[in-house]
Amino acid sequence: MFQHLQGLGIHNTKEIERYSVRQEAQKDVLKIYFKKQKGELFAKSVKFKYPRQVKKVLMDDGSGQYRNKTEINRNLTLVIDELNQITKPIAAAPVDVKQKILSDLRHLEKVVAGKIAEIESDLEKLK
Incomplete structure (x- = not known):
């Protein structure tokens, strides 16, 4: 069912508790935290790094110049979609x-x- 997570080697998706995404230089770092098992001091986690996609974008000042713009990797967005289905993040209260x-x-x-x-x-x- 969760083919992108399985592609990362995560087969037991019921053990996933939460995740975080942060940007480091030209990479996005996804960290997945699993539920703490009985007798463990810390919960297990795994980390994946995704290079940011670089695109050339035409500057809007009429000069005809391009600049590089980075954005999140498409594979990472697919993994995040699956993680959101599993963790069901709560919308922040106003x-x-x-x-x-x-x-x-x-x-x-x-x-x-x-x-x-x-x-x-x-x-x-x-x-």
């Missing part, structure tokens, strides 16, 4: 943007205040 910004601002204030106190303490040591 976030109150104003509250999030205020929360981020308060956190930033605490971080900056802590750093200022640390620098002032270092300055006192120099006296």
Whole structure:
């Protein structure tokens, strides 16, 4: 049923718990996490690297020049589609943007205040 995952050597798809995708340089890294088995300290995971596809795109400024643009590998999108069927990701709840910004601002204030106190303490040591 999940032919792309089977192509990666993953035959027991019921053991898949979640996955993550991140970009490193010119590659996308897919990491698949499996359910933790009894007696294991950490859950098993496997990592796959996919090179990003490079396409030449005409620049829109009328110069007639092209630039390289990278995008996700088609095989990776097919694997992600299968993983989404297995893991059924939950859609994020709507976030109150104003509250999030205020929360981020308060956190930033605490971080900056802590750093200022640390620098002032270092300055006192120099006296």
